[in-house]
Amino acid sequence: MTEMQYTKLGSTGLEVSRLCLGCMNFGSEQPWMMNDEAASLDLLDRAMDMGINFLDTANVYSHGESEEIVGKAIEGRNRDELVIATKVFGGMGDYPNGQGxxxxxxxxxxxxxxxxxxxxxxxxxxxxxxxxxTPIEETLSALDHLVETGRVRYIGASTMAGWQFTKALYESDVEDYERFSCMQPEYNLVDRHEEENLLPVCDAEGVGVIPWSPLAGGFLTGKYHRDEEVTEGRAASDEYTEERFTDENWAVLDEVRAIAEEKDVSAAQVSLAWLLHKPVVDSPIIGPRTEDHLVENVASLDISLSDEELERLESPKAPVWSRDIANI
Known part of the structure; x- marks a missing residue:
């Protein structure tokens, strides 16, 4: 059994597991979600029993349903041992001030x-x-208030242009507001645009990085194949995932599969191991829907990749950033 590893989040003293459990699947809003509260609770319990102390959700995930499931899962556990993350911005109601x-x-x-x-x-x-x-000063003031009143311990951000994040960090420094401790960008072997956008800022500013979609919506698990009609999985109902089916991305996946075969591991494990080898990355956000997938993901912590193997994985595609690519 793989032993969980821990790291500090960015330049903070906060210890988090090297894998974060993403909780977007725990709900019923989309057909690819788990749609089973009991199974969701079992998976959360198994993850925490395996040493994952870092859980990431959001208020908009199934309109609060994910947060409620996470709340049930952590009830009765030692709260001090857990790092619970959630998010704010999306629409929670069709009324003035219902989002933003x-x-x-x-x-x-x-x-x-x-x-x-x-x-x-x-x-x-x-x-x-x-x-x-909304002026970033207003946002930072509100977040600072939450920290000062004890409702929040650390603040973070997700998915934006590098200049926007830099501006936010600058305003925090100038106005003496609480500073963003981490960034949650989209980052994986076929979505490397943040290497030309947010990641250099995070590296320079000591900001932790917890990538979302580390397996590119399932593409990097190897379950999809060229010229095959997609009838199941997330890509069957999610155009964003299917848009990853490009020649460049298939070439990356070819290398992932080849190295996985050489090491007798899975494509998903190689893809996660690549992220874990990136010095700027603290804790990729995994989104397993079964216990087998959870165990498989955690085992990626045991995989070592050589410089030559890292080059093989990265060489088919060069990182390019634009607002459209980043889906901002």
Whole structure:
């Protein structure tokens, strides 16, 4: 059995497991989600028993349902041993102030998330996207208030342009607001655009990195094949995943499969191991829907990749960033 590893989140003193359990699958909003609360709770329990102390959810995941399931899973456990992360920005109601990063929405949604999670504080509270309609100073002031009042321990951000994140860090320094401790970007072997956008900022500023979609919506597990009609899996109902079916990406997957065969491991394990070898990455956010997938993902911690193997995996595709590529 693989022994869990831990690391500090960015330049903070917060210890998190080297894999973070993403909780977007725990709900019923989309057909590819688990749609089974009992199975979701079992998976959460197994993950925590395996040493994963870092759980990431969001208020918009199945409109609060994911947070409620996480709350049930952590009930009765030692809260001090867990790092619970959630997010704010997306629409939670069709009414004025029902979304965004205004002071009102942030403070209202923080309280709502605390209630659904059944906890007195959130370890990591993240802005899910950049809000072009709200001054970043207002957003940072609200987040700073949550930290000062003890409802939040650390703050983080997700998916934005590098200049936006740099501006936010600058405003925090100038105004003496709480600083973002981590960034949650899309990052995997076929989506490497953040190497030309957010990752250099995070590296220079000591900001932790917890990538979402480390397996590219299932593409890097190897379950899809060239010229095959997609009838199941996330790509069957998610155009964003199917858009990854390009010649360049298939070439990357060819190398992933080849190295996996050489090492007698799975394509998913090689793909996660590549991320874990990146010095800027602290804890990739995995999203297993079965216990077998969870065990498989955790075993990636045991895989070592040589410099030559890393080059083989990266050579078919060069990182390029644009707002369209980054899906901002």
């Amino acid at each position: 990063l205004s002071r009102k929405h942030i403070l209202d949604q923080a309280e709502a998330s605390l209630d659904r999670l059944g906890t007195d504080y959130i370890d990591l509270y993240q802005i899910h996207r950049w809000d072009e309609t």
